[in-house]
Amino acid sequence: MDAMSQLKKAYDEKGYVICDSLLPMTVVEELQEVTDKIVNAGAALTASDEVYEILDDLETKQSRIERIKSPHTVNPCFDALIRRQEITDVLRALLGPDIRLQNSKLNVKGKEGSAPVEWHQDWAFYPHTNDDVLAVGIMIDDMTEDNGSVLFAPGTHRGPVYDHMSEGFFCGAVGADVAKDLPDVSDTVTGKAGTVTFHHVRLLHASKANLSGDPRRFILYEVMAADAWPLAGCSAVFESWDSMNERMVIGKQSDVPRLVDVPVRMPQPLPPKVSSIFQLQRDGTNKYYMDGTNS
Template sequence: MLTPEQKGFYDDNGYLMVEDVLTSDELMKLQEITYDLIDQSRDVTENTDVYDLDKGHSRETPRLTRIKLPHKVDPYYDQILKNSGVTEVLRDLLGDSATLLTAKLNTKAPGGGAAVEWHQDWAFYPHTNDNVLAFGLMLEDVTEERGPLKVIPGSHKGPILSHHNNGVFCGAVDPDDPDFHHDKAVTLTGKAGSMTVHHARTLHGSAPNVSDRARLILFYEIARADAWPILGAGSYYHALGQRKFWEDLKSRQIIGEPCNEPLLENVPVRMPVPPAPDSSSIFKTQASGGARSAFA
């Protein structure tokens, strides 16, 4: 699906925009399911296994930061991952065997929906090699006002910056870090049905949504099958035990078969410990860990 030029751009810059990766029918069904889930949150008064609520959430005005693990909430989110144009993009970038790490639907409520401070995904979940990426499906048009994803081109080839504050993992970089080149940031706006991809080591973040509509982006984090997670990160599968982990791994396979021969490469790693007081989401990690904002 990707051209050689697109694959080369991703290799050089650590990000990519792919337009019209979803069909109109696929996009419409995802929108319907998502807005129905948001509507169902009206009766929710505190964070659950499905919903992370934003400030000001109420029955009259539902405001969410995130729908957690959407592929486990509705099977269509999983189907899109495993049988659509998205699958072919992943095949082009990761090869014939790839595994889902996790997924979330960042809804970013209108009128100030929470920012995601600058970070590298790799800081949250280091692996045995860095053939790891995240991609976002835009379920609505994403404009500058809606708090789009911002990335720093080429940062995936640089250092892993500290994501600690006062000795605690806060899930964000210090805006004054000399290796944080905010002036080089690129903003990824696009129309509904488009897909952004960024390498796990690419520095990225997003400002608050100051528009009057939600910013709906469906994010999946994916690893090539021979990239195995390193113990000490926060993912649920570290607590499963050997047999349950293997069964869970098989259920997360997107392309090909699970791999039991990890590729070990010389990659920079700083473990995300000790954890922030509340590490239940990136929003809670950054807030409770005292992360400094680059969007202030």
């Protein structure tokens, strides 16, 4: 069995794979430099805008940058990144020859602190006609157990789609009844800058707060097979046929959606204030890490 076939087998079994140090250091250094410039340019902001997601620390009340929104539209190096052969070779093995980008986000998790991300499934946000959908995560800095590492619950991509509701609204996190059992069965993701993760859209995952004093920047790309079309009512809004074609990473966009019998829960109704997963989870009551009793 060749290396890509082994990756596909592991992905199908666990719901994720990790490619250690997949990207060369020259690429990593460029990502770090560009990210530094973008973060420094927004350092004085106290409210979110089209590029920056700003959150106030729950304890200090100080504003900080939590996320760069759609970085592939902010700087061309991030658009080129998802199209690098090291990444597209893996994507072909996992999803096939025709792959579309939906969106991207750069979670900053700066050295001054950061919010945790509660347990959730990406599928709860953007179900499609089939679940050949995944997230590509690229470590811009080393990811350690102390600086807000990602947690994956292997095999959960083959299970149910869990309720992500709180007080009648979509909150982007599973309830404590589900979350309490996940740390004992989860894998802690660590790696050097340039390491790349690929996780299935239905995989339960989370990340803890960064309290290390070191940055842990991680860019995520939402990608899918080109015959996976977004369902009406989810966060992956259909804009136009042209937009779909413009977001192709490799191959050709399909006009024949492939429908597969997969479990779906719609992320509706939405709460009055929606900006990102951070705000959704903060405003909801499904807090496992955010309440401070679990670490």
